Amino acid sequence: MNYKEVGIELIDFNIDKMTLLKEWMSGLNLDGRTPKGQKYNKDGLIFISNQIKMHKLFDSDLPIHNISATTSRWTPESVELMTAAFTKERLTSICSKGITVRNESKMTEAKFKNYAREVVKTINSLGLFHKKATNDLVVVLKNKGDIKSIALYKSNLDEIWIQSDSKIDNDLYGHGKYVLVHEIGHRFEAIYGLPEGFSDSKFATTKYSYTMTDFGGSEAFAEAFAVSHWKDKYPEFSKVIDAYIPMMIEHSKNTISKKRSLPAHLTSLGI
Numbered sequence: 371m372n373y374k375e376v377g378i379e380l381i382d383f384n385i386d387k388m389t390l391l392k393e394w395m396s397g398l399n400l401d402g403r404t405p406k407g408q409k410y411n412k413d414g415l416i417f418i419s420n421q422i423k424m425h426k427l428f429d430s431d432l433p434i435h436n437i438s439a440t441t442s443r444w445t446p447e448s449v450e451l452m453t454a455a456f457t458k459e460r461l462t463s464i465c466s467k468g469i470t471v472r473n474e475s476k477m478t479e480a481k482f483k484n485y486a487r488e489v490v491k492t493i494n495s496l497g498l499f500h501k502k503a504t505n506d507l508v509v510v511l512k513n514k515g516d517i518k519s520i521a522l523y524k525s526n527l528d529e530i531w532i533q534s535d536s537k538i539d540n541d542l543y544g545h546g547k548y549v550l551v552h553e554i555g556h557r558f559e560a561i562y563g564l565p566e567g568f569s570d571s572k573f574a575t576t577k578y579s580y581t582m583t584d585f586g587g588s589e590a591f592a593e594a595f596a597v598s599h600w601k602d603k604y605p606e607f608s609k610v611i612d613a614y615i616p617m618m619i620e621h622s623k624n625t626i627s628k629k630r631s632l633p634a635h636l637t638s639l640g641i
């Protein structure tokens with residue numbers, strides 16, 4: 371869309387241009403800081419966005435009238451400045467110490483920054499063997515419609531996908547932080563393979579341990595991987611966890627990559 375041209379077309383607004391207005395508005399980023407000198411225009415755009423919502427909810431001509439009263443004050447020059455200020459590309463990728471978080475969802479930039487910060491924090495809290503599967507890690511936020519489960523490890527792309535509306539505010543079972551570590555468990559298996567002596571039945575913990583992945587990885591392994599990171603929160607699985615941890619420490623000492631070559635910096639560490 372040519373935002374400037376369409377914006378100029380919208381100066382003379384009427385109800386027939388409603389769809390066009392909605393499309394045009396959806397390309398504008400009104401979440402972040404207000405660009406210099408754009409406070410008045412931003413307020414006008416937010417007002418329009420509220421009027422669009424009102425129009426959807428109520429059968430009234432007032433929102434249409436309000437929109438057209440706002441756009442009629444625009445000039446081609448002000449539209450040009452406005453579109454340049456608000457159609458800037460959103461920040462969609464954040465990298466920190468070898469971790470990349472990408473936003474491929476409708477999540478706003480402000481929410482994405484917060485989400486990415488929590489992802490990085492969670493990954494940096496991992497130690498011992500958990501940490502060994504986090505090099506060059508890519509986490510991608512996806513819209514609900516693009517991903518069937520809350521999260522998954524996309525083994526062919528070596529990416530962890532997380533549903534953008536999953537909560538990352540705490541590490542409770544099934545929340546964003548937990549599923550993130552669970553998916554890192556799948557990545558561990560993909561890189562290093564399962565440890566000798568591991569079996570689904572011997573290391574089953576949560577109910578989810580008894581389900582199957584669609585890429586052939588072990589859910590029991592990924593669940594044990596996750597609960598062993600928050601050991602004290604899962605006393606009901608302490609027996610399994612106490613057997614899992616030394617087995618994993620031993621495994622990550624001895625193992626080399628099974629299914630793909632290790633990233634260069636891992637190889638250089640002689641792991």
Ligand SMILES: [Zn+2]
Nearest residue numbers: 556583589592
């Ligand atoms: Zn899984």
